Amino acid sequence: MTPILQVKDLRTRFKVRKRFVYAVNGVSFSVNPGETLGIVGESGCGKSVTMMSILQLLPPSAEIEGGEILFHGQNMLGMKTDQLRKIRGSKISMIFQDPMTSLNPVVNIGTQLSEPLIYHRKYSKSDALDYSADLLDMVGVTDSHDRLKDFPYQLSGGMRQRVMIAMALACQPELIIADEPTTALDVTIQAQIVDLIKQLKKEIGMVMVWITHDLGLIAGLADRILVMYAGYIVEEASVDEIYEDPRHPYTLALIKAVPSIKRDDSQRLYTIGGSPPDLAIRPDFCPFLPRCSYAQDICRKQNPALSTVPDSKHSNHRIACWIDIRNENSK
Secondary structure (H helix, E strand, C coil): CCCCEEEEEEEEEEEECCEEEEEEEEEEEEECCCCEEEEECCCCCCHHHHHHHHHCCCCCCEEEEEEEEEECCEEHHHCCHHHHHHHECCCEEEECCCHHHHCCCCCCHHHHHHHHHHHHCCCCHHHHHHHHHHHHHHCCCCCHHHHCCCCHHHCCHHHHHHHHHHHHHCCCCCEEEEECCCCCCCHHHHHHHHHHHHHHHHHHCCEEEEEECCHHHHCCCCCEEEEEECCEEEEEEEHHHHHHCCCCHHHHHHHHCCCCCCCCCCCCCCCCCCCCCCCCCCCCCCCCHHHCCCCCHHHHHCCCCCEECCCCCCCCCEECCCCCHHHHHHC
16 A cells, blocks of 8 residues: 655754754654544644644744655655645645634635635636535535635634634545644534544545544544654554553553543542653653653663564554563563
């Protein structure tokens, strides 16, 4: 199977005053036809920056140091701005985290929805507006023709997010990147958005990358999961294997932190002690070391590379860890 997207050794940093912040550190992964790839980790671990690097929507302070981003074999890092514009919104779309700040507050919904159709698909204005109304119907927005005249502030949070999804679907892209699209929503609306995404994926065969810090949410969405920490991928496996056989201490800690109705009420919720590391320093040791209860001497001497788990049932299970936590737990 030929991947739609391949990211190889991607490194992105930010210039902050007189120093650099190393947000993405040699990340490599692929996205295959028909799958949903989940990327999980705490805030600040490099998930969103990785995706923004792919579309090159980074602020002026950011710099892509190196690597390759291959979309159907073409390196997007070597493309000019005009070439990238033909891909953004047309072949790769993004659903941003906060629709209130992503939508233009002084432009009505119809204009914002129809713009990519006019630019990429050469629709007339009237045809683009008609199709925009159809898109709103598809994502469950009622009175769609009337809503085209509304401005973002006139819509609820859930409806704004549905508009963002409609915008992402407008040009029928091959790949959709969803950057924590349910974070700002209450639990009921969050469930509706997730159900909508599942339905659309089934109906139109979307290929997705879903970014989240919620392992409970991604369990019912993804086929494969990448776990990121401090700008590194620390574990990669199928969604079933991540939950059944987590091998990295950070992945195990994230799973333990997911609330469960089976939890004893007398016990406190599990938390991961400490804080993520200072990304202004590229460590020559495991970045999870200060927070890891399994740490050994070798963890202090060298940062482990991402490598295949030798005794895994699946060949695509990879971790960046020196320790076999299954053996440690059995002691």
